[in-house]
Amino acid sequence: MSDTNARHTVLIVDDEDLARVLLQHIIERLNVPNLEIVLAEDGLQAIDLIEAKRPDLILLDVLLPKMNGYDVCRHIRQIADYNPHVIILTARGIRTDRQQAEAMGANDFMTKPFNPSRLMSQLADLWGI
Numbered sequence: 176m177s178d179t180n181a182r183h184t185v186l187i188v189d190d191e192d193l194a195r196v197l198l199q200h201i202i203e204r205l206n207v208p209n210l211e212i213v214l215a216e217d218g219l220q221a222i223d224l225i226e227a228k229r230p231d232l233i234l235l236d237v238l239l240p241k242m243n244g245y246d247v248c249r250h251i252r253q254i255a256d257y258n259p260h261v262i263i264l265t266a267r268g269i270r271t272d273r274q275q276a277e278a279m280g281a282n283d284f285m286t287k288p289f290n291p292s293r294l295m296s297q298l299a300d301l302w303g304i
Contacts, residue, residue, distance in 0.1 A: 182209045183302065186230040188221040188247065189264070190239050194287070198234055198264075201291050207302055218242025222250055230259055232301065235281075237265040237272065245279045252280035260301055264289065 187198045195214050202212060213228055215221040217240040225233070225247075233251065237244040248261055263276040266287045276284045285294065 182211070183207055183232065184211045184213065184228050184230040185232045185234065186213050186215060186221065186224055186228065187234045188215045188218070188239065188244065189234075189236040190216050191236075192216075194236070194264075197291075198294075201294055202298065205295060205298060205302075205304065207304060216240075218244065218247045221247050225251060225254075225259075229257060232298070233259050233261045235261055235263055237263060237267065237276075245275055248276070248279040248281050262294075262297075 185202055187195050189195045189198065195216070199212050199214070202210070213224050213230065215224050219241040221235070221239070222242065224230070235244045235247060239247070244263060244265070248263065251257070251259065251261060261281045262283045262285060263281040264285050264287055265272055273284045283297070
């Protein structure tokens with residue numbers, strides 16, 4: 176993903192306005208060229224945006240209205256020829272949550288409150304910047 180002309184689309188899925196704004200701000204601080212950030216506040220809205228935009232990175236809360244993050248992740252992994260990087264974010268940090276995230280096909284798992292510097296570093300590595 177290190178091509179400077181590459182288009183990057185990030186989907187932030189969280190039912191809390193403040194969490195969405197914070198995550199958007201963190202990603203914008205990376206100054207990634209050709210970046211589009213889209214926001215969803217529930218699981219069904221996330222599915223619609225995934226189908227329409229095919230984001231290459233999805234930051235996905237677990238506890239969402241209408242469809243939880245695990246079910247959204249499972250849906251993503253069933254889409255043929257589509258393999259975005261999925262990071263599960265949750266306030267629940269128990270081991271079974273991490274195991275379930277891995278079982279659904281998530282690439283990573285972070286507990287809230289998360290370390291913004293760690294997230295920025297991980298995204299910089301992901302995008303080769």
